[in-house]
Amino acid sequence: MIQPKKIFRTKDGRLGFEWSDGSRGACTIRALRLACPCALCVDEHTGEKLLDDSTIPCDIQLQKVQSIGRYAAGLTFSDGHNSGIYPYDKLKELTEKA
Numbered sequence: 001m002i003q004p005k006k007i008f009r010t011k012d013g014r015l016g017f018e019w020s021d022g023s024r025g026a027c028t029i030r031a032l033r034l035a036c037p038c039a040l041c042v043d044e045h046t047g048e049k050l051l052d053d054s055t056i057p058c059d060i061q062l063q064k065v066q067s068i069g070r071y072a073a074g075l076t077f078s079d080g081h082n083s084g085i086y087p088y089d090k091l092k093e094l095t096e097k098a
Contacts, residue, residue: 002088007065007073015062017095025095029062033077035094036084 006018016026033056036042041051056079064076068085076082 001071002092003070004088004091015065017091019092025092027091027094029077030056030058030060031094032062032075032086033060033079033081035090036081037086037090038084040083
């Protein structure tokens with residue numbers, strides 16, 4: 001199971017990860033918010049995205065990162081959204097795309 005060894009901010013404001021497999025990656029805060037997997041942002045039954053990307057400001061900030069068990073992170077954003085649980089494998093996938 002992939003886990004972060006280190007979570008950090010990059011010089012350009014992205015959220016960076018050093019992973020247990022030795023790889024590193026980073027993702028913009030907005031991209032993380034747009035990828036939120038919670039039931040408010042993604043239909044639980046169909047998997048259809050419910051979040052309208054245009055409602056998320058380009059300058060959204062990350063206010064808090066907290067570990068959820070050994071499998072995920074909870075992120076709190078400046079728009080008040082905090083219900084997404086981001087499994088580490090999903091975060092790794094997001095940081096590889098950036």
